[in-house]
Amino acid sequence: MVGAVLVHGGAGRVEPGREALRLAGVARARDAAWAVLEAGGAALEAAVRAVEVLEDDPDFNAGTGSVLNRDGFVEMDAAVMNGEGRTFGAVAAVRDVKNPVRLALEVLRSEHVFLAGEGASRFARERGLPAHDPRALVTPRQLERWSRARRGAGGEKSGTVGAVVYDGRGVAAATSTGGILDQRVGRVGDTPLPGAGTYAEAGLGAVSATGHGEYFARALAAYRAVAALPEHGPQVAVRLALAEVEALGGSGGLVLVTADGVLAWDHTTPSMSVAWRDAAGAGEAMGKGSV
Template sequence: MTSSDNNFTLAIHGGAGTILRSKMTPEREAAYHAGLRRALEAGRSVLASDGTALDAVTAAVMALEDEPLFNAGRGAVYTSAGKQEMDAAVMDGRNRAAGAVAGLCGPRNPVLAARAVMEKTDHVFLIGASALEFCRDQGLAFEEPSYFFTEQRWNALQETLAMRQTGADDRDESRKHGTVGAVARDRKGNLAAATSTGGMTAKMPGRVGDSPVIGAGTWADNETCAVSGTGHGEIFIRYAAGHEIASLMRYARRSLEEAARTVVVDMLAPAGGSGGVIAVGQDGSFALPFNCAGMYRGVVTADGILRTAIYDEPLIDHKDR
């Protein structure tokens, strides 16, 4: 879908491999839609005030990190050792400036840590203890481990570990990959992307997925598109998913929709890369393809109508904001 030149576009996701329909209660489904709407509104308010795409995606991802339902920030999943290790990245399409962090637990909003790396250092990627020290030096808000704890994520870890011991087949994709992200085009035509995640439930300590890897789970370039991915991170990295979408647009002259769907459906899926992406093009168009049970997602443009969806269904208009 497209947007006119002077308008803005914001798309968000709260992870692919959603809770199975058979396990989703009406109350929980409503809560997910509400969380998505809050994030859309946070980004929309920036863009409607002629703010930058970078500020908009940062605001939207912060809202998703603060929402315990999603696997980022508060509500991040646990490693096999029972710890939380969070990753995040931001990228500015104006000049391909980027910042990323990995393996953190402490900063309230990992996306702000990634943005600080981009804006306050000469580097792109910081990890572990040194990244935490840098975040403290920058005065970022920190929280105790209890702030990030949710019973849902802890129980998911115990269930996954038990399944591994018994050799049971875990077909619940919501345990395997969950991420939050935002992509935007502002009124000046600039693009930006931001992605944040707790990773995969019961992942090996120290594992880093695609979310903070520039060109894989996060990408933005004004000449083509901005992309944020969610899915099986190892496959997204191996196929450079975000950059591949941009390359199909740049060199093969594919539309955003064609490029995004080609990568998600024709490249990632056959390789075992379950998941999806959200993408916004230089012209304000957007694409939200996924190849699994569903993807928590939403879009808002200059008409101000917040639109969200979870499963393979049309976006739902929320006109009563």
């Protein structure tokens, strides 16, 4: 089958002993996306499905298991983008939706491109996405991490999740996050901003980013990587975008798929979990590389 899938589970620092859980999680998300492609689904739906699986996995900072903000509750951002027509949908500061990436897809299918807060919640109800108890998004592990952060203790740094997909015709990207542990209420990072944390363009490629969102937003990192593809190969394009983020003082990672299905990724953090599959095979890694 012609197609390519690349999934990431966030760039940062993973607690010792949790690496296997992260790799198993991104592998499940990859397999879910590939199943969509095998059934004849499009790149956008496959990318959304991959991220949905990660949102439902409490080992990742998205959906259930998201980090808690300064007031001790979850606020989530998500975005999806289809290369064809550059259609885009995003939500921010969502508190009562189980899968923000699904809500972002509904925004893409509407007359809007970005909805936030209470307005996004009302739109979710209109689109048939049921209200989800915000308390069900909080896991004991994240509550303990938040308590440690409030006491000034350190802890694992984990980021956004995302996926990029090529379906033999076009490319798409999807990204979702719970933000930064102990962040200000209402803080929004790069994930839902087109060209910052999420970007796809027909004929070029698609990117999903993870890291310190303010720096990725200032660098327009996702767009920068895609825009570099005509002049540079995919691996160099990823590194150039990350170098721009690093020059501004930030760190993180990117995953990319080109318009003909070549995959690449890199990161400037201690680790980033990825899983991929294309015509050549499948794999998982906690490091840098390309396929």
